[in-house]
Amino acid sequence: GEDVEQSLFLSVREGDSSVINCTYTDSSSTYLYWYKQEPGAGLQLLTYIFSNMDMKQDQRLTVLLNKKDKHLSLRIADTQTGDSAIYFCAERGNAGNMLTFGGGTRLMVKP
Amino acid sequence: NAGVTQTPKFQVLKTGQSMTLQCAQDMNHNSMYWYRQDPGMGLRLIYYSASEGTTDKGEVPNGYNVSRLNKREFSLRLESAAPSQTSVYFCASGGGISNIQYFGAGTRLSVL
Numbered sequence: 001g002e003d004v005e006q007s008l009f010l011s012v013r014e015g016d017s018s019v020i021n022c023t024y025t026d027s028s029s030t031y032l033y034w035y036k037q038e039p040g041a042g043l044q045l046l047t048y049i050f051s052n053m054d055m056k057q058d059q060r061l062t063v064l065l066n067k068k069d070k071h072l073s074l075r076i077a078d079t080q081t082g083d084s085a086i087y088f089c090a091e092r093g094n095a096g097n098m099l100t101f102g103g104g105t106r107l108m109v110k111p
Numbered sequence: 112n113a114g115v116t117q118t119p120k121f122q123v124l125k126t127g128q129s130m131t132l133q134c135a136q137d138m139n140h141n142s143m144y145w146y147r148q149d150p151g152m153g154l155r156l157i158y159y160s161a162s163e164g165t166t167d168k169g170e171v172p173n174g175y176n177v178s179r180l181n182k183r184e185f186s187l188r189l190e191s192a193a194p195s196q197t198s199v200y201f202c203a204s205g206g207g208i209s210n211i212q213y214f215g216a217g218t219r220l221s222v223l
């Protein structure tokens with residue numbers, strides 16, 4: 001089956017930028033998503049990008065997609081302590097509505 | 112503005128007991144999903160329902176059954192719980208061309 005990979009952990013200082021990376025194997029991906037999970041909660045959609053785009057910006061969030069390398073990144077500008085959470089990358093192929101999730105990256109923001 | 116509602120939030124079972132996890136959505140979505148989340152393994156799809164009246168197996172269906180009761184409700188049943196089913200279970204619903212999935216708050220299940 002298809003695979004989505006993320007690094008396990010990222011630590012940054014408050015006010016710095018955070019960059020969370022994701023690689024995937026499905027060459028037929030149509031949409032790619034970033035979700036945020038705070039402790040004890042469900043997943044909350046942060047943003048998503050269609051596969052024919054290479055960048056999407058939404059306030060402090062910037063998503064970059066390199067379709068050739070199958071690489072997706074999420075940049076959080078001016079990272080705050082409230083951004084501490086687990087971030088999941090997910091992709092949707094062109095057959096059906098199922099998503100494949102990465103294992104999640106735990107972001108720790110130090111004051 | 113409930114979105115996806117899951118019950119119960121917490122449950123402790125003994126090995127061999129059965130239980131049903133309930134999920135309801137109020138967003139008029141066609142598709143609904145059950146995932147389990149284990150440490151370091153992300154989310155794995157157990158079962159999904161593309162529309163009312165249909166269900167299909169996901170990546171890890173063994174030991175589970177589902178029922179799509181109507182468009183709003185999608186339940187997950189453990190007939191004979193095993194310790195390997197200790198996990199956090201999430202229900203999600205999705206729709207539209209981008210199929211954004213919206214998640215419930217989860218059910219934390221321990222099987223002793």
